[in-house]
Amino acid sequence: MSKIQDIQIDTQSLPLKVPFTTSRHVVDAARCVRVAIKLDNGMIGYGAGTPNEVVTGDTMSSLSAVLRELAPTLIGADLADWNVLLGRVQNLITYNGPAKAALEIALYDLRAQLYGVNLPQLLGSQLASVTTDMTISIHPLPQMVAEAKQFAAAGFKAVKIKVGGGTLEDDVARVEAIADALGPGHRLRLDANQGWTVAEAATALRALAARNLPIDFVEQPLPARDVAGMQALTGLHILPIMADEAVFSYADALNILERRAADYINIKLMKTGGLSEASKINAACAARGVACMVGCMIEPNTSLRAAVAFAAANANVQFVDLDAAYMVKVPQPGLTIDGAKLTFA
Numbered sequence: 001m002s003k004i005q006d007i008q009i010d011t012q013s014l015p016l017k018v019p020f021t022t023s024r025h026v027v028d029a030a031r032c033v034r035v036a037i038k039l040d041n042g043m044i045g046y047g048a049g050t051p052n053e054v055v056t057g058d059t060m061s062s063l064s065a066v067l068r069e070l071a072p073t074l075i076g077a078d079l080a081d082w083n084v085l086l087g088r089v090q091n092l093i094t095y096n097g098p099a100k101a102a103l104e105i106a107l108y109d110l111r112a113q114l115y116g117v118n119l120p121q122l123l124g125s126q127l128a129s130v131t132t133d134m135t136i137s138i139h140p141l142p143q144m145v146a147e148a149k150q151f152a153a154a155g156f157k158a159v160k161i162k163v164g165g166g167t168l169e170d171d172v173a174r175v176e177a178i179a180d181a182l183g184p185g186h187r188l189r190l191d192a193n194q195g196w197t198v199a200e201a202a203t204a205l206r207a208l209a210a211r212n213l214p215i216d217f218v219e220q221p222l223p224a225r226d227v228a229g230m231q232a233l234t235g236l237h238i239l240p241i242m243a244d245e246a247v248f249s250y251a252d253a254l255n256i257l258e259r260r261a262a263d264y265i266n267i268k269l270m271k272t273g274g275l276s277e278a279s280k281i282n283a284a285c286a287a288r289g290v291a292c293m294v295g296c297m298i299e300p301n302t303s304l305r306a307a308v309a310f311a312a313a314n315a316n317v318q319f320v321d322l323d324a325a326y327m328v329k330v331p332q333p334g335l336t337i338d339g340a341k342l343t344f345a
Contacts, residue, residue, distance in 0.1 A: 001039070001040045001041045002039055002040070002041060002078055002079040002080055002110075002114060003039060003040045003076060003077065003078045003079075004037055004038070004039060004040075004074050004075055004076060004077050004078075004079075005038050005039060005040045005075070006037075006038040006075070007035060007036070007037050007038070007071040007072065007074065007075065008035070008036040008038070009033060009034070009035055009036075009064065009067050009068055009071060010033075010034050011031070011032070011033050011034065011060060011064060012030075012031065012032050012033075012034055012048070012300055013029045013030070013031045014029055014030040014031075014300055014328040014329070014330065014332065015028065015029050015328070015329050015330075016028055016029055016030065016298070016327045016328060016329065017327060017328070017329050018327075019137075020135075020137045020298055020327060021137040021138040021139065021162070021165075022137060022138060022162050022165070022191075022193045024054040024055075024193050024194070024195075025053070025054050027298045029298075030050070030298045030299055030300050030324060030327065030328050031050060031051070031060055031298075032048040032049060032050045032102075032299060032300050032302065032303065033048065033049050033051075033060065033063045033064045033067055033098075033099075033102060034046065034047070034048045034102070034300075034302060035047045035048070035049075035067060035071065035102045035103060035106050036106065037074075037103070037106040037107065037110060039079065039110060043110055043113050043114070044110075045105075045106040045107060045108075045109035045110030045111075045113065046105075046106055046109055046302055047101070047102040047103060047104065047105030047106030047107070047109065047302065047303065047306075048102050048105065048299070048300055048302035048303040049063055049067070049097075049098030049099055049100075049101050049102030049270065049303070050098055050270055050297045050298065050299040050300070050303060051063045051098050051270075051297075052098075052270065052297045055245055055270075055271070055297070056095075056096075056097050056098055056248075056270055056271060056297075057095065058096065058097075058098050058099075063096075063098050063099055063102075066093060066096050066099045067099050067102060067103075070092045070093060070099065071103065073088075073092065074088065074089070074103070079107070079110060079111060079114065082111065085107065086104065086107070086276045089103050089104055089107070089273075089274070090273060090274075090276065090277065096273075097248060097269075097270055097271050097272060097273040097274075098270045098273075099273075100273030100274050101269045101270050101272070101273050101274040101303065102303070103274070104269075104273065104274025104275055104276060105269070105274060105275070105302070105303055105306045108122065108274075108275055108306065109306075118309075118344060119305070119306060119309040119344065120308075120309040120312050120313050120344055122309075123275070123309055123310060123312075123313035123314075124313050125312055125313035125314075127312045127313070128308075128309070128312055128343055128344040129308075129312060129341050129342065129343040129344070130294075130308055130311045130312050130317075130320045130322065130341070130342055131157075131320060131340050131341050131342075132156075132320045132321060132322045132323050132325075132340055132341075132342055133156060133158035133159055133160050133187075133189055133319070133320065133321050133323065133340075134151040134154075134156045134158075134159055134160070134323045134326065134340070135159070135160040135161075135162065135191070135321065135323050136148055136151070136159055136160065136161050136162065136178065137162050138162045138165040138166075141173070141174055141177060144161075144174060144177075144178060145177055145178055145181045148178045148181050148182055149181055149182070152182050152183075152186060154339060154340070155339030155340045156186075156339070156340045157185065157186055157187060157340065158186065158187040158188070158189060158216070158319075158340075159178065159182065159186065159187075159188060159189070160188075160189040160190070160191055160219075160321060160323075161174065161175055161178055161188060161189070161190050161191070162191055162192075162193065163175065163190050163191065163192050163195065163204075164191075164192035164193055164194070164195020164196055164221070165195065168196075168200055168203055168204050168207070171204055172204060172207045172208060172211075175188060175190060175208060175213060175215075176211055176213065179211075179213045179214065186214065187214050187215075187216050188213060188214055188215045188216065189215070189216045189217055189219065189319070189321070190208075190215060190217070190218045190219065191218075191219040191220065191244070192218065192219065192220060192221040192222075193219075193220060193245075194220055194221075194222060194223045194224060194245055195221070196221045196222060197222070197229075198222060198226070198229040198232060198233060201218075201221040201222060201229075201233055202233060202236060202238070204218075204221075205218060205221075205233070205236070205238040205239050206238055208239060209238050209239055215239055215240075216240065216319065217239065217240040217241065217242040217263065217264055217319075218239050218240070218241055218242065219242040219244050219266060220242065220243060220244040220245050220246065220266075221233065221241065224245035224246045225246075227246060227255060227256065227259060227261050228261075230243060230246060230256070230261040230262060231259045231260060231261040234260060234261055234262055234263060235260070240263040240264060241261075241262050241263050241264075242262055242263065242264040242265065242266055242293065243256050243261065243262035243264070243265050243266065244266040244268075244295065245271075246261070246262070247265050247266070247267075247271070247281065248271045248272065249272065249277060249281075250277055250280040250281055250284065253265060253280075253281040253284050253285065254284060257284060257285065257288050257290060262290075263290070264290060264291055264292065264293060264318070264319070265281065265285055265290060265292050265293070266292070266293045266294075266295045266321070267281055267282060267292050267293065267294050267295070267310075267317075268294070268295045268296060268297065268307075269296075269303060269306060269307055269310070270296070270297050270299070270303070275306060275310055278294075278310060279310075279314075282314050282316055282317065285316060286314075286315075286316035291316055291317070291318035291319070292314075292316055292317050292318065292319075293317065293318065293319035293320065293321055294307050294310060294311040294317050294319075294320055294321070294322065295307075295321040295322070296321065296322050296323075296324050297324070298324050298327065299324050300324075300328075300332060301325060301332040301333065301334035301335050302334060304322055304324060304325050304334070304335060304342075305334045305335050305344050305345070307322055308322060308335060308342050308343075308344050309344050312344065320342075322342060325337060325342055333345070
């Protein structure tokens with residue numbers, strides 16, 4: 001027996017050690033709406049969705065309202081009709097990725113239980129660990145440099161630096177100072193969060209490339225809708241470009257891939273609406289030789305562990321940015337942390 005009998009919904013807010021600042025907003029807690037889906041055999045699956053007003057367009061109140069209205073429509077559905085069930089979740093409402101992600105994560109949790117495996121195994125891998133980078137948010141430069149040194153001492157070999165929050169000169173100086181502080185053997189990943197124009201981005205990229213810094217990529221330098229600009233910037237081949245806010249769906253990914261508007265694509269479960277669409281995006285990228293990163297919002301471990309499982313199970317995932325697990329004041333269950341290594345638990 002595997003029919004959905006009940007769905008419970010509540011909220012969670014986990015204060016962060018320090019506020020997380022980007023060019024778009026400041027976050028002080030990992031907030032989510034949690035779902036617990038119960039089957040008629042007594043099994044319970046857990047999922048969570050985290051809103052992000054400036055990326056997904058959701059708030060805690062809107063996410064909660066959507067889930068409370070739509071989740072009851074799944075009562076009586078059978079997990080045995082897996083593809084039909086996933087289709088129902090994805091078609092319950094347009095957009096609202098975090099709501100769909102919360103439901104899908106709980107459903108995948110249940111399916112793993114039914115098969116007697118963990119989620120990484122369900123997704124096709126015995127591997128259950130990934131190595132993540134750590135993000136340095138926008139603060140005064142001395143604080144950013146101090147954070148970089150702290151992360152390096154904790155075992156992180158890659159840091160992601162938020163840029164786009166000030167002048168181009170400040171951005172370049174910030175990256176150079178952090179690179180000098182880290183020293184050899186550390187990689188840099190830059191994230192402008194849509195903060196530049198094409199001209200600004202090209203200027204910044206040339207200035208950074210001229211310094212021969214160990215930069216893996218520059219993430220979403222332009223506004224999400226400026227795919228033509230992303231295409232032009234990628235075509236300059238100055239530094240690798242990663243699409244993030246420009247890719248929510250499989251269709252978005254195909255548009256980026258067909259136009260060669262990025263060298264890499266960042267997959268986030270809160271954008272894609274869960275694991276099913278994330279799998280389609282990754283497969284499309286893999287077929288075209290485009291590697292992916294698995295990233296996150298400021299999320300709790302309930303959803304982060306699903307992202308860890310997905311990243312661990314897919315060889316095309318070359319980069320991992322699931323550092324929200326380190327940001328909360330009180331450690332949470334669901335993931336084992338060992339330096340920069342996260343293990344599904």
